[in-house]
Amino acid sequence: MLEIKDLTVEVEGKEIINDLTLNIERGEVHVLFGPNGCGKTTLLMTILGLPNYKVRKGGITFKGVNIIDLPTNERVKLGMGMSFQHPPEIRGVKLGDMVNIAQGRKEEKIDEDVIELAKRLNISDDFLNRDVNRGFSGGEVKRSEILQLLAQSPDFIMFDEPDSGVDVENIELIGRILSELLDRNKMPSKRKKAGLIITHSGSIMRYIKADRAHVMLEGRIACSGMPNEITKNVMENGFEKCVELCSEKEGTE
């Protein structure tokens, strides 16, 4: 579904992503670990095509389409979506409005189905009427982002740290709904969606099964492998050590 090849990205004149290659097939969920500042968010923003992220080299194809020159909204129309790590607040634009926008509806009234979805995320009607992200707590931001994605229902979904700043109870809730969004409850051959989940802490991994995990260091994929193995290594040994271990393993193969 998504093919990234030799990608080099510059932000404000600084090279952040460096020769990165990554393939995600339909039905797959990948996890991306990495220390703060290594370029995880930059990668997602680049896939989404936000203007500050300048591709200097390499290519991205999505569903077989070269998307490098497409504006963000065209990429979204092709079927990608993202939950933001730090979404901006917009005065006078309610969460309910955002949900309608994500659904491609022009109405002001919120769809009954969406209200049902909101309930599952413990989002009340009052909350739908609040200006989006204004004074939201960490957990509320995540749940609001996921509600918008549920409404949008993209084929390829990127989650930027859905588990940071969220209490344990909500991580479980978010994990369950993410699994559902990504067809994790279906048999592998029936899975139509694909996803890329960024996690710094790895805590979401307890509630969602991934197909592959990567560790990113200084703008490169330094190591890839089985999610269980990588998660365990990252948790126990930290990022640098995990990468060292990965390369040792590669060396002996």
Place this chain on the structure above:
Amino acid sequence: MMRKELLERARRAKTKKAALGEDIAIENFVTGEEHEPLNSLNEIPDEYKQNLLDSGIEPSEKDRSGSFLQRDCSVVFSTVKYPGLELMSTTEAFKKHDWLKDYLWKAIPVDMDKYTADVELDQTHGYFIRSEAGKKVTMPVQSCLFITSDKIGQKVHNIVIAEENSELHIITGCSVSHAVNSALHLGVSEFYVKRGAKITFTMIHNWSPGMEVRPRSAVIIEDDGVFISNYILMTPLKSLQMYPTAYCVGKNARATFQSIVYAPGDTKIDFGSRAVLQGEGSKAEIISRAIATDSAKIVARSDVIGEGANAKGHIECRGLMLSDSAEVDSIPELKAKLKDLDLSHEAAVGKIAEEEIQYLMARGLSEEEATSVIIRGFLNVDITGLPEALARETKKMFDMSLEKVM
């Protein structure tokens, strides 16, 4: 004050320039010809119907307790459908009520500037609205000041009185026909909110690029009285300067001003609201949203003066710049004359944050669509204090005016 004395003071102020706004040569504008009266608002020529609708006026008079239409310098329609409500031209009202002279130039000095002076010396009607004591007229009264001829100088004096414990809701639309290249509107409005009474005043200005506009408004609010003003301006004009003032003289008197201004083209606007909190426990809130695009220039003022014990005032002014050649100047002022006061203000002027556009694009909107959603959000002020039907209607009028500019 005797009429003779008022006239004398007006004469002396005939050349007195206004404190704010560029000076207008009043003598370039004329009274024009008289227009025939109408039997119903619907009789207005079709070409003008849209103008009325665009300024919130319902030509069918449906859901209105009364309707008033002044075309250029002639009052062509005035009718009341509700007991306890009076609506007529101010000229008529002065003939009918001898006591009305006690309200003339009581809220605004006749010699404030050349514009107030000119309205006294060369007045062409205006409306008089009054709700009788205890009468709650929840269905709005509509009044329209309409300019259809070139070079007209429309100089109205409006007087609105809500007697004790009464309630009055007014929709005023000011509009101008396409045929007018240049015209002047001078509007003096004096509002009197008696003990326990309430006035809501929703004004839509639907001007055109050749219009020069100088409203002069003031409100006197007695004990437990409430005055709420909603002002919407979304069309270009040549210049507008106004600074309506609410005097909360009574105990617990309350005033709210909400203004939404969108200035395109070469529009020059200097607008503001002022509240003078004299009564014990009186309260005021001034909320404004101003958007400047193209080469428009906006000065957004607000001023709360606290003089009464435990008075409370809040200002929230936001400006949004959509072009590098536009200008927004936000000037909030607070003046405390006692220690037991609670006065505060928030003011901000900025441009649309790139991040917000990107966020909306990530939900599937194009850049233009995202911009328009952000602008709508920016202008979205929850209008409080109106009866539900009127609130809904005001929202609709607002959406409609927004639709036209976006």
